[in-house]
Amino acid sequence: MQRGTERQTKQKQAIYEVLCSLDHPSATEVYERIRTQFPTISRGTVFRVLGGFAESGKIRKLQLADTDDRYDPTLASHYHARCRGCGRVIDVVSPQAEAVLRGVRVGGFTVDGAEVEFFGLCDDCKKTQEEA
């Protein structure tokens, strides 16, 4: 009956820092990157730590279409836009959308949250596409 005492370790700290320095990275990207300064860290640890952070609410886990899971250290409420061209993920803030979504009622179901993923093309990819 002992409360899960979360322990502070260099690995956790490093993983969190790397996460913040990258842009919506996947677990593998964090792993690759952290490996440069922490050659012995294991994939399993990265997945476990990231998963733990997400579960405890310290970070967010993004499960977007057509790509592996990504992690986001930004906790403030926001959505995401994903470029169909380069896969880049951009943060989207829309208090208006938030308000409307919060008001949506689903029969036989109690809603307690919603995620939105926008699709489209970022300016760079759009330009490239137009040139072609």
Add this chain to the structure above:
Amino acid sequence: MQRGTERQTKQKQAIYEVLCSLDHPSATEVYERIRTQFPTISRGTVFRVLGGFAESGKIRKLQLADTDDRYDPTLASHYHARCRGCGRVIDVVSPQAEAVLRGVRVGGFTVDGAEVEFFGLCDDCKKTQEEA
């Protein structure tokens, strides 16, 4: 210069029917189910056919959080709610949310679509949880 002539086969037909008879199934669920009436069908075929349907726009491919890809034969615009308890997926229709999301502008990005996933508990799971 020959247009990709899509061929009609019993497998495709059966896969589509099974998809309609199940509730937002994953490719594996479709495979298991179809196997009862089509013992020799292969996993690869189910994935290929489902993927092809999705790409051609005949069905929708749902990539929801914490679960494998699911397929939805309903093309009319709608969103999805996923029960945290049993994982059940429920269709959600909200013209209002749709309208608002269509109006969202993202800097440096051209939005051409949006998906929404609601989270919560279905009545059954809510009841079960309250009893505990």
Add this chain to the structure above:
DNA sequence: CTGGATGCAAAGGTTTTGCACGCTA
């Protein structure tokens, strides 16, 4: 007939797990 569609099986890639050892508190 012809080329797309299947079946089969093996490969791929991501995420999870079991275990023994190490290290934080």
Add this chain to the structure above:
DNA sequence: TAGCGTGCAAAACCTTTGCATCCAG
């Protein structure tokens, strides 16, 4: 010192692919 966290490696999963064969058009 106790037991959570880590490293390592194998397992589990879902999905994709290569290739020979089959069959719809």
